[in-house]
Amino acid sequence: MSEVRIGLVGAGWMGRAHATAYKNVPLVFGSEPAVPALEMLAEIDADRAELAVESMGFRRWTTDWRELVNDPDVDVVDITAINNVHAEIAIAAAEAGKPVYCEKPLAMNAPEARAMVEAAEATGVTTLVGFNYLKIPSVGYARELIRSGEIGEITQFRGTYDQDLMTDPRFPFSWRLDRKLGGSGVLGGMASHVLSFAQFLVGDIVEVCGHSGLFVKERPVPTGGTGHTARAPDDAPMREVENDDVVQFLARFDNDALGFIESSRIGTGRKQWLTFEIHGSKGALWFTQERMNELMLYRHTDPPAERGYKNILTNAEQPWYGAYHPIAGNELGYNDQKVIEARALIEAISSGEPAEPDFRFGYRNMQALDAVIRSIDERRWVRTDEVG
Amino acid sequence: MSEVRIGLVGAGWMGRAHATAYKNVPLVFGSEPAVPALEMLAEIDADRAELAVESMGFRRWTTDWRELVNDPDVDVVDITAINNVHAEIAIAAAEAGKPVYCEKPLAMNAPEARAMVEAAEATGVTTLVGFNYLKIPSVGYARELIRSGEIGEITQFRGTYDQDLMTDPRFPFSWRLDRKLGGSGVLGGMASHVLSFAQFLVGDIVEVCGHSGLFVKERPVPTGGTGHTARAPDDAPMREVENDDVVQFLARFDNDALGFIESSRIGTGRKQWLTFEIHGSKGALWFTQERMNELMLYRHTDPPAERGYKNILTNAEQPWYGAYHPIAGNELGYNDQKVIEARALIEAISSGEPAEPDFRFGYRNMQALDAVIRSIDERRWVRTDEVG
Amino acid sequence: MSEVRIGLVGAGWMGRAHATAYKNVPLVFGSEPAVPALEMLAEIDADRAELAVESMGFRRWTTDWRELVNDPDVDVVDITAINNVHAEIAIAAAEAGKPVYCEKPLAMNAPEARAMVEAAEATGVTTLVGFNYLKIPSVGYARELIRSGEIGEITQFRGTYDQDLMTDPRFPFSWRLDRKLGGSGVLGGMASHVLSFAQFLVGDIVEVCGHSGLFVKERPVPTGGTGHTARAPDDAPMREVENDDVVQFLARFDNDALGFIESSRIGTGRKQWLTFEIHGSKGALWFTQERMNELMLYRHTDPPAERGYKNILTNAEQPWYGAYHPIAGNELGYNDQKVIEARALIEAISSGEPAEPDFRFGYRNMQALDAVIRSIDERRWVRTDEVG
Amino acid sequence: MSEVRIGLVGAGWMGRAHATAYKNVPLVFGSEPAVPALEMLAEIDADRAELAVESMGFRRWTTDWRELVNDPDVDVVDITAINNVHAEIAIAAAEAGKPVYCEKPLAMNAPEARAMVEAAEATGVTTLVGFNYLKIPSVGYARELIRSGEIGEITQFRGTYDQDLMTDPRFPFSWRLDRKLGGSGVLGGMASHVLSFAQFLVGDIVEVCGHSGLFVKERPVPTGGTGHTARAPDDAPMREVENDDVVQFLARFDNDALGFIESSRIGTGRKQWLTFEIHGSKGALWFTQERMNELMLYRHTDPPAERGYKNILTNAEQPWYGAYHPIAGNELGYNDQKVIEARALIEAISSGEPAEPDFRFGYRNMQALDAVIRSIDERRWVRTDEVG
Secondary structure (H helix, E strand, O other), rough: OEEEEEEEOOOOHHHHHHHHHHHHHHHOOOOOOOEEEEEEEEEOOOHHHHHHHHHHHOOOEEOOOHHHHHHHOOOOOEOOOEEOOOOOOOHHEEEEEEEOOOOOOOOOHHHHHHHHHHHHHHHOOOOEEHHHHHHHHHHHHHHHHHHEEEOOOOOEEEOOOOOOOOOOOOOOOOHHHHHHHOOOOOOHHHHHHHHHHHHHOOOEEEEEEEEEEOOOOOOOOOEEOOHOEOOOOOOOOEEEOOOOEEEEEEEOOOOEEEEEEEEOOOOOOOOOOEEEEEEEOOEEEEEEEEHHEEEEEEOOOOOHHHHEEEEEOOOOOOOOOHOOOOOOOOOOOOHHHHHHHHHHHHHHHHOOOOOOOOOHHHHHHHHHHHHHHHHHHHHHOHHHOOOO | EEEEEEEEOOOOOOOOOOHHHHHHHHHHOOOOEEEEEEEEOOOOOHHHHHHHHHOOOOOEEOOHHHHHHHHOOOOEEOOOHHHHHHHHHHHHHHHHOOOEOOOOOOOOHHHHHHHHHHHHHHHHEEEEEEOHHHHOOHHHHEEEEEEEEOOOOEEEEEEEOOOOOOOOOOOOOHOOOOOHHHHHOOOHHHHHHHHHHHHHHHOEEEEEEEEEEEOEEEEEOOOOOOHHOOOOOOOOOEEEEEOOOOEEEEEOOOOOOOOEEEEEEOOOOOOOOOEHHHHHHOEEEEEHHHHOOOOEEEEEEHHHHHHOOOOOOOOOOOHHHHHHHOOOOOOHHHHHHHHHHHHHHHHHHOOOOOOOHHHHHOOOEEEEEEHHHHHHHHHOOOEHHHOO | EEEEEEEEOOOOOHHHHHHHHHHHHHHOOOOOOEEEEEEEEEOOOHOOOOOOOOHOOEEEEOOOOHHHHOOOOOOOHHHHHHOOHHHHHHHHHOOOOOEEEEEOOOOOHHHHHHHHHHHHHHHHOEEEOOOHHHOOOHHHHHHHHOOOOOOEEEEEEEEEEEEEOOOOOOOOOOOHHHHHHHHOOOHHHHHHHHHHHHHOOOOHHHHHHHHEEEOOEEEOOOOOOHHHHOOOOOOEEEOOOOOOEEEEEEEOOOOOOOOEEEOOOOOOOOEEEEEEEEEOEEEEEEEEEHHHHHHEEEEEOOOOOHHHEEEEEEEOOOOOOOHEEEEEEOOOHHHHHHHHHHHHHHHHHOOOOOOOHHHHHHHHHHHHHHHHHHHHOOOOEEEEHHHO | OOOEEEEEEEOOOOHHHHHHHHHHHHHHHHHOOEEEEEEEEEOOOOHHHHHHHHHOOOEEEEHHEEEEEEEOOOOEEEOOOOOHHHHHHHHHHHHOOOOOEEEOOOOOOOOHHHHHHHHHHOOEEEEOOOOOHHHHHHHHHHHHHHHOOOOOOOEEEEEEOOOOOOOOOOOOOHHOOOOHOOOOOOHHHHHHHHHHHHHHHOOOEEEEEEEEEEEOOOEEOOOOOHHHHOOOOOOOOEEEEEOEEEEEEEEEOOOEEEEEEEEEOOOOOOOEEEEEEEEEEOOOEEEEEEHEEEEEEEEOOOOOOOOOOEEOOOOOOOHHHHHOOOOOOHHHHHHHHHHHHHHHHHHHHOOOOOOOOHHHHHHHHHHHHHHHHHHHOOOEEHHHHHHO
């Protein structure tokens, strides 16, 4: 039984999710070709680091990510730290010749992401970006169908990522609503996932045109809790929201398919409405993360009397699921997406095959986001290769 | 029992649908306040006219619509003739002081539609445009909910009208694909219906930006049949298609809501995927014509533990349905939409109240369509008041 | 254009539905091979008869059904009168050599139904029972699939007919709750329809065992309205309910398939939850009247990776629908079921082919109902051939 | 951080599932009030034991379960061994004063289960039976709704557990089809879960009447693999199947509600169709394991115009889910059911409160199963208290 020794940067919610995933990889997939080992944690906050080490069982820890990157017993650098340090750490890891697994969004903007791609491609290290929704078996199977030509030439893509977390105007202000920390809001945090579906399933986006809207213009400042658990008292001071609640944009793909993408944090009624519908000349596909164990497939080649969308439960003939259950209908959950992603990392490193989605994928994703931002600002169509 | 004497112009498929609807109005709704009578048919093709009169039971017929408009025993002028004569007939009827019921699209373009509005408003006659999907009880109830504030301030609208009638590249050429006869294709024939939902439920559209695509660039010329029944032999000559298969556009409403609309005649897997989803600050609504007897309603005011979309079957507490059935679950069909529309005409004429949707509604619909066309041509955002 | 001259017995709600259906037959299906004509109405209440004749346009009327049966210009006897006169009228009509179209339930009990079968088979007249749910295109297509072996050997049938009309204990007493008039309640009025699916799709039932329950033991006596519109004041006297709210029973088919059937008038949440699910060795089918324009089909012969229930919208390749619409997605409604049933009558009479479901079918249905009643009374399995 | 030291009996598939669950408990729920520790494994097969110890990290192991039961450092006895040793081990553990967590079915028959209950109640130890589907948050929330009276008086229960694993007649023979090892087949292995829903949500069952069917009478004997992975060559010898493919039965509850339950291993099209629908005087509930993150709720107290089933995604206001995610829509999977069950065990032991479902619950479940078997054999209604 060989080991892949993980160096994890960041012990926040996502760091914890990665550590949990590593622990489950051998329980689900067994110990071949290798088992991930929690070798070292780098976390700037020493108290948090100690706590995490205790509860998650890392062998060692440090407050300096450079130490981790350069440690000879760290085989992989896994980055879950805040977005504005992704590039620096990833480039250092690539230069140290180590595989890099980085959470999304890959960087702060397209030029930064390009620098990461260049560093990684220069040394040829394995790279992986944490677009975990691509690791859902239904999504993997959708890709297989498209790749094998079963859907035909793709003509239309519609994708959404709607949540209603912030529908309530009393939902408190958070860093996500601050332009400096949260950037373009629903665009970077949510639309990026829809774009990852579009790229993964249809292809590169060459041109976009969008608009956006802010409906809850100020929110109360919370006094306790963080993130989803923050609460603001009735008399809390109000703070101006700095990015938009809703974004919608049109997209043109390199194969001429037409696309539409929407993200909203006030998409009332929708919880994780991360969806795609793809129409092709021979069939169609429909998916939502709210029912991640299902894929809707339509074949125009069925007899005319019985054409219709078929609801396929994830099963052992689709990617990954067989490691969990021999029969369909016993669902996987969100956490399993990260287990599968960690497994994919181990497989890629062990085999030397490229991982997917890699940094180049993450860079193209970032280019599309930057193009949408410019398109909204300048109220015009913008090509993705205009933005660096 | 009083009568409303109908003068119907056009004996094609839609003319027949209107005649059928008139016959069913008293069977469903009874004979108060009035019963429609098939007084006169105007049809340019005399053979077709005779046939229609025999099978549908009109009292009289003519090949000249002017005779019908001016006949003292015709109370209402009902126009189902081809689109390029709508304006002339409707204006003549309005000037004769007669109510006008006109199929959609109201006219060939926005200026023509405006002339119709002006003629009708000058004499104050009742006008009604045949957007029959607005007569679905679920849609009517959706409007009641929105009007009464139950959904709150509306922030997002997404609507589609996708069919896959023409997914097969062997589906033959028809007049709909000829720019002169079929105009902008899926935009006028299909997106207009989505726009009617947007207008009816959200409000006026002030600005649009779109794109479109043609994927099946030529189609075989049929040798027999018409419309949906046309068939082309394997060696049929090919003809170039002159308008686009797919249109997608963004829209901004007068209340700042963001909208997206799509129409496709190659929307593989979808048959009558005429849908809307509306998000508001207090709730959301979802509807598809493929399940016209259902409305999905979400209330953000429900207790947090049990928030979710509720599937409401059309019932006797919603508009019109009670005339058919006392209990929910016995569905209405497409034809019933036209029965209800004809009933609404009779009610408006009898009561003197305005009908809905009227010519002004049809004109605003046409303005939005013209703005989308210009937006696609000029690759920019276009205001609906730019187009006349 | 030839005529089939209808003699209709009964001018209640169902009589009116039949008359409406006859009027729509030529509008939907054209005038070949024949057009139904409303020749004569027999209605015991003269005032009601006159009213019906005026609004529906019968040529003649009488208060004596015998006159109608024997009238030389009546080609078909259509019976919508109350259940306890079905047998007498139908037998008279059969003896007069006339086709008989009779509403369900065919008779008051199995022996009475058998007498009707014997009379009809003796003279060889066409017979048709008004199980209109069998005229839904989805149901017809389900039968085609089963007949052609696509579902394989059938092993399980589950069917329900649940409504929640009477969930509210203040819903008033009606004749349906009186054992003399309403018989076995949900069994005769509702479970009979589920049984008709079972017979039509699977085969004859040989043995049953059931139980039943009464939960709302008394209800207020209404002061106004009838049927679904009846209302009872708060201080209305209460009357004891005489038959059960819910029935459930097991059934064994002649091909050894296992079945379960339920009917409830307090099936809270369900409106017209008339459903079947059928499992066979090669596939499965699922249907509900609440979505009568859809059929769910599962094929175990699909590739393992993509097995799932497919949602098929009614389309022109399925029975009857093509007469309405060339494309799927424009729904039929409840009333169209009766139009199709009336059309089937005209076709059978014109062609001399047997109609379906005929009196023998109705008799087998009645036998199963009687066996269930005995099974509940005697708390044991009862064979359907035990009850006459 | 205190520890609960687990002694696990059995290292098969289910033993592994328990060990995985224990490892995830602190990752999901944190380390308060206690963390489960894998203290000792008892597995009769020494090779398997060693392998399991290595991959799962038990501190010690033995081939003798008695040693484990009596070990002073084992706090809890967890039984995943084959069914025919459950009773002996559980009774020994109870007599040793240790909490017992036992997989379902609790025992081989009702008298044996009763002996287990008596032993446990005599010493007052905590007991828990592994009906993990009761740990689904949607199911837990359904119970809360029923307990608080939101659904009213329950009148009907319908539940199923259909799979189509064995629809293919070439699916090989396995121990499940051998009466000695697999007992009553789908009844014990599958219907028991439906019964657990019935008991948990409605109450005790007092009387049953069922029938069953065997359709694939012989199957090929496999040459390799076990359980779901077994495969038989084309020329494999055939072996007679000894228990039934399908069971259906009626049930009467102690509150007079009527119930129907079905299980099938040839329920073509259904994968984990473990469902319940419950109708009450004020509302209704519907659930399927195939969509374990959803619960359908109908409230008859909603305004008449908007009554309908509401699809509620599991959320943090429902039991357990909040430990995973703050927002709805990020699904839990099958494995999470066992994590929650293990967590419930730790909570009960730490608090001294009874766990649920306990041995008495498992005994009542077994009684109902035994009554169904007798009912099928003797073709009559059987009371659950007839069987011991």
